[in-house]
Amino acid sequence: MREEFYETSVGPERLRSQKVFYILYKVLFAIALIIFIGAVYFWLLTADTGFVIIMAFCLLFGAISFVLKRRLYLFYDYTYISGEVRVIKVINGRVRRRVIVFDAKDVKQVGKTTSESFKKLADTKSIRKIVATPNGLNASAQLYYVYAVINGQETLIVLECEEKLLAFIVSTRGKDIIEKDYK
Numbered sequence: 001m002r003e004e005f006y007e008t009s010v011g012p013e014r015l016r017s018q019k020v021f022y023i024l025y026k027v028l029f030a031i032a033l034i035i036f037i038g039a040v041y042f043w044l045l046t047a048d049t050g051f052v053i054i055m056a057f058c059l060l061f062g063a064i065s066f067v068l069k070r071r072l073y074l075f076y077d078y079t080y081i082s083g084e085v086r087v088i089k090v091i092n093g094r095v096r097r098r099v100i101v102f103d104a105k106d107v108k109q110v111g112k113t114t115s116e117s118f119k120k121l122a123d124t125k126s127i128r129k130i131v132a133t134p135n136g137l138n139a140s141a142q143l144y145y146v147y148a149v150i151n152g153q154e155t156l157i158v159l160e161c162e163e164k165l166l167a168f169i170v171s172t173r174g175k176d177i178i179e180k181d182y183k
Contacts, residue, residue: 144165
């Protein structure tokens with residue numbers, strides 16, 4: 001059996017601003033943590049309710065920033081290894097989370113997200129949808145989709161990758177999976 005390997009990574013379109021926001025987040029979070037610790041200390045000494053309000057604001061800022069941190073500075077890695085496709089989400093350049101792993105033989109259709117075939121699949125409620133791109137469906141780069149049946153579940157995966165990844169999937173599965181609208 002011939003071993004095939006292909007890997008690519010895609011990051012945010014506004015990488016520089018995402019990095020600045022991430023650094024700003026880290027600095028503000030550290031300041032909020034210091035203020036929170038100071039407020040707890042002075043509250044224990046004085047029992048003043050003003051410090052409780054400061055602690056509440058710091059906790060609220062911490063909770064909001066924790067949620068937003070996972071949306072900043074995102075990358076996606078797409079890997080094809082001998083018929084298996086792996087989509088990995090890289091959060092903040094360090095933490096790797098597996099989004100989905102599927103066999104290329106499970107793929108039923110591939111194509112561009114601008115086609116009518118994609119719109120029909122996306123409108124079907126029974127199909128699970130996974131948007132595996134840091135820039136969302138409004139990305140300026142060309143987006144592709146992979147429609148597959150994975151463990152009995154119909155899944156529509158949106159990728160912001162090069163056509164070469166699709167070429168590897170098509171070479172494994174056959175040309176009949178390419179959508180009719182593909183140009």
